[in-house]
Amino acid sequence: MKDKPRLATVWLGGCSGCHMSFLDLDERLAELAGRVEFLASPLTDFKEFQDADITLVEGSVANVEHLEQIREIRKRTKILVSFGDCAVTGTVTAMRNAFPVEEVIDRSYVENAAVVIGRPGGGDVVPALLDRVRPVHEVVEVDYFLQGCPPSADDIYGFVMDLLNGRTPRTDGRRFG
Amino acid sequence: MAERILIAPVTRIEGHAKISIFVNDAQEVESAMFHVTEFRGFEKFCEGRPFHEMPGLTARTCGICPISHILASSKACDALLGVEIPPTAVLQRKLMNYAQILQSHALSFFHLSSPDFLLGFDAPIEKRNIFGLLAEDPDFARRGIRLRKFGQRIIELLGGKRIHPAWGTPGGVIGTVDPSERAEIATGVPEALESVKLALGRMKTIIDSCPDEVEHIGNFPTLHLGTVTPTGELEYYDGVIRIVDGEGNIVADGLDPQRFHTYLGEASEESSYMKFPFYKPLGYPGGMYRVGPLARLNIARAAGTALADRELREFKHRSTGAVNQSFHYHLARLIEMLHCVERIEEIASDPVLLKTRVRAVAGQNRNEGVGSSEAPRGTLFHHYEVDDNGLIRKVNLLIATGQNNLAMNKTVEQTAIRFVNPRALREEMLNRVEAGIRCFDPCLSCSTHAAGQMPLMLEIRNRRGEVLGRLARR
């Protein structure tokens, strides 16, 4: 028997809503588990990204770790999918681009704090924010775009099934927001 | 010289985090720290937006509990209008909140935590997840999936969409409920009750079988904070704030949630994008408190529904004073699920739900508004200042998960000291530390208004950040 296709999902600068919509597949999750091998994802314990056939990327590229991570993932995945509006266009995550990053950090960690012991963003443990949040395709090549905030479970199901069945995914009926 | 072991990312929680474990010269765990690595900046970029966009915009802080943000935001906007909203809108908002707590708790228990309990902390990594559970115990896993679906479906029926529905609005809600929708909700109740009861039974067995985890994963006295009705019953939409101490004595009661900033403050530290809220009268970090299911059951005198009340009485017997074992968050979550299903049934049979006046119409009457709600993970506050044209000048979001930050750090440390032997590091030890965090079901998308994940790294470092060695997790 041929090995099952390997599916990974990753989560960059987003709200997790796209992943939650994936879980809204409900009983169809069991069916999907029969068709693919699940790799690294916020739902599994794999810490290391392994070579994947399909990777769904939620969220925008917002900090230096995302940048490193998405480049590595691009090298190791055959089909890279911008999954949801944050990945496709930046949307809400990119709204901070209208302000200098230092002001964004100061608002939360200085102005809206009663006690300031330290200001995150400069140390070696939490990653520095990029000056400008970017959609995934501005950083690496993307093979497919699945829009929606989040894409509905039906859209996700149709999309993944099309890929698994060797069809070009249909795009009709999908919309942003 | 102290060394640092880093676990990254912490998986099967809703968000993005790392844990550092510091080791002393004698190769013993000395301390540990929990870092949240993501930040999106809602408090800044909402500036300049019209306030009526806020429910839709702030919903995007979190895909797991968007309803909580929509509620807190809509209530803050109600305060800007200075109106009382129609009873049907209140009922819809309550129903949505119960549905969301139910789906979110189902996710936490069945999808994220139960693989540890039912497959084992030491189960192989490929198996220790919801898909492994589907293979191992399909009936139980399916029940969890369907329970979450029941909650999500109610949200879809009322809001038109399961995640980020355009539904809550200043002055009420958008959309009415028709009899067929109400009937569909009522039809789902019996199965939901049965599944929650089954999970409750399982959880009690699990508790009996792991006394070590119960006693050593985050067991320490703290304050507990949450919303209650004026008579001290469980309340999730609108009430007063009560605080009890580790012995269960009431420290403060009847506090106005609209004035939260007078008694709750936040501290910033360089090590995390998640701030450290504290109870102001006790200062930082002495004012550590917990919120969420465990805290809510500790502060409430009664649940107010029959089945949950029976469970609550039994729960309170698990300790003299407050129940301080963080492991009991899991049990508390299941008791809350029972309560949510009972409340959903009640609201679904209330004829007021079907009325069509769902929105109070008014213009802006104030420049400052605060709204709160009990989110799945604890009390959530939104605080807005707007100019005379209704444009946002300032936003402060005090997030449920964030308020457990001090307690989560302490839990990580306690768990690491008990379960991690740095001389013979094994994967399951680290999984236990993660499990400590998972008790709190942290929603890191919310708490830093961001989410994400990063590649593997498990490093031992000294305090200057030099890497002394690397360890692969598998």
Ligand code: SF4
């Ligand atoms: S596209 Fe929408 S649902 Fe998906 S991560 Fe972004 S804000 Fe969340």
